[in-house]
Amino acid sequence: KLLLLLLGTSTSMNLKLNFLPLIYTLYIYILNKMNVVIRLITFLCVCLFVSVQPQGIGEPSVYHAVVVIFLEFFAWGLLTTPMLTVLHQTFPQHTFLMNGLIHGVKGILSFLSAPLIGALSDVWGRKSFLLLTVFFTCAPIPLMKISPWWYFAVISMSGVFAVTFSVIFAYVADITQEHERSTAYGLVSATFAASLVTSPAIGAYLSVTYGDTLVVILATAIALLDICFILVAVPESLPEKMRPASWGAPISWEQADPFASLRKVGQDSTVLLICITVFLSYLPEAGQYSSFFLYLRQVISFTSATVAAFIAVVGILSILAQTVVLGMLMRSIGNKNTILLGLGFQILQLAWYGFGSQPWMMWAAGAVAAMSSITFPAISAIVSRNAEPDQQGVVQGMITGIRGLCNGLGPALYGFVFYLFHVELTDTDVAHTESAIIPGPPFLFGACSVLLSLLVALFIPEHMGPGMRPGAYKKHSNGAQSHSHSPQGSGAEGKEPLLEDSSV
Template sequence: MPKIYVKKPLAGLVIRNRAHKSSIFTSSGIGEPSVHHALIVIFLEFFAWGLLTMPIISTLNRTFPDHTFLMNGLVMGIKGILSFLSAPLIGALSDIWGRKFFLLVTVFFTCMPIPLMCINTWWFFALISISGAFAVTFSVVFAYVADVTTPEERSKAYGLASATFAASLVISPALGNALMDMYGDTLVVALSTAIAVLDVFFILVAVPESLSEKMRPASWGAPISWEQADPFLALRKVGTDKTVLMLCLTVLLSYLPEAGEYSCMFVYLKLKMGFNYVEVSIFIAVVGILSITVQVTLGSFMKVFGAKRTIIVGLALELIQLLWYGLGSQKWMMWSAGVVAALGSITYPAISAFVSLYASPESQGAVQGMITGMRGLCNGLGPAVFGVIFYLFNVDLNADHEAIMNNSHPTNVEKISMHVPGPPFVFGALCVFCAIVVAAFIPEGQQAVLEKKRASLDVQYEIETGHKLPSSLAPLIRSDSLAQL
């Protein structure tokens, strides 16, 4: 009896203490959960990385002078693949443990490599690759936004998140370059680290938990649905519907080169096209502002041309800018290609709008999941493919290599690289051309017709997962690869 009497109050104390700590963590914050909390988190994280845009280019070239583009592609490719694999699992766990905890985890691990840039550059790039397992802040932010908005407000909120991401890159590269010129890389890294720490502190102190206690299991040890955590689940269902198959092929063929392009564009402009750091900073700012403007006017454009035609127009603009990047050898050509690239940023919001307009409500989640999964896969494959093509065509050339080539007989591959400054961009243009051909065959029928076509998809999805998706996933917007390098 004494033993039982002693254990009961101790057990009760332990349980109450754990619940108390959990409630302190999840209920802390300033005000009610809102979109503004998520926007501040996004802005601070990518502003910190934006400051490092120019120092990273310089460090990358110093660390890998002979294979700059190849290593850039491999680093960003590994990071993208790890993000693709981990995003569904982190999303599923955030449904149990809450959004705030995973905002803290993703921001912390995404920004963790920053201080190492001044300590050990090899470890810096290695940690950038490994951090991809947690570099899915956007996924958690979209879940946070979905928690605090109604379906009618959600599209606007996602647009604000996209615009905030672009806004963080408008001034930060130029500011980082100016500080680097005046005070060196160390100050820029220190400032970027301080902003990252501020972001973590903001999440700890100011961000309230958005996921209601009623929506979460009673215990942190509650089981999760491993179907939700499987990154290949959506991809395996691509072939079950003809329209979905064509949409996913369009995304694969168009986003793979775009993901590769944005992983190496700034390095390419600096090391191959002769841009100085100031010009690269201005280039980023101009393209960012134009992209924001174009996406704001997307609704009016779609009302005039329709979703399918808007997709094709966006793909055509992407084709033009990739050819310009690949074949152009003058700075003005790069500037023109950047303007066209900004205009072509309508493609993926238009694809999302097509799905939301023509897919039945029950299949929205399944279709959006397939398209988002395809884009996640491209985030890993695109940079790696571009890096390998740069390497195969000997684009990674320093002055010594150029002198050797001038004194020897160039191979056929080297002759091609002389006339085509950016072979990966030409390869990307061919992929986008195929995407245009596929998109031209996407049916543009009424919603009722597509509902009938997708009936089998809905039934199969519900049988295999055991439940319906209650709402659509986040609409397609640009990935965060632009901010990482």
């Protein structure tokens, strides 16, 4: 219409006559395409929020969340070896830098969308958003063999919905008591590690024996199985009476604004300390996840089978750490000291990665890395213990949003540091790597970041005051016969800050 208006003001009648049919045809074409897109989006929304029934198989449990996480990351684990090959073939120059940019864009988009999805799940329930996040997270898988360029492009754009852990942790918080959450979060995190124990080895074997195409087909089938499991078996964890609003209620911009959570962080000393700890510790971890397996294969000269075995061993040790060891530590030394211990292991692991140039050094550091995996479940437990049940999605969305920001900055930072120190995949000289004082510079930068995180975590309060305990069970007792607590009288109970101040 703007072009037609501009043509209408033109003094040249010939220009009007020559371009008017073309502009009109283009206008009709775009209008028709937009109608098709609008109909498609409407159809998908109807299918998602109307046909998805809250009933599933049995009562909501942690095991439903465990299966969803396992299938999603098992599918991605199968693609570990093929993805390294496709990445190097698609970007033969500055592979680490391009890898960092791809995952950086995905992480930034995840940061921007996490608060909105968390707030919407508090209103509309968890099941629909589990389906949404898993679908879009797994959407790039079949594109690996169809078009590598589109595969990496869709990976970047899938960050808008790549916040499965945010919804999963909110799901778990809905169905567990306060004293059970650290164990439940550890089980979910251990399942993530378990999904990577065998899948990379299976993917590497199938890739060598039958080719990458079969691996991609199998991963796509498992992703579809995960979607079907959510549709059929996963029950809704958030009852209608626990939701602060009904269907169709508006979501405020403050809830959807990713920077609102960061502004809210500064209003509460405890939240501020926790969030700084998460940021400084997860920033190097995100960069490590995006490039470490590529680093092992191309710089340390691990074979595909050795990389798969490394992932399996570290995964098994992580499962033990996040189930058996985490529970023992939480009961014996407390939540805060568990966080500090995990950060200490992470510093040692990253320093070892940074200075190590021999394969045996990587194996030893991997064992330490497994112990460092206890940090985030312990942080999630201390956060969820101090949030209202109807705010669990917002709180976990805030933490996941910070992790999403790290998922954007971490890979880009690691890729830039690799590029800055001329660590490339083309014509890599193993002897030069072995003789270098710091073979892995980004990992040493990461160790310094986690050291700062450890210093900040020292100021997290050891014990929370009575006012910081979640009042949700009281809050929702008005209409629930099963709760005997009296409702809180304050009308600002659900307002910011999510975690109240305590003395430091």
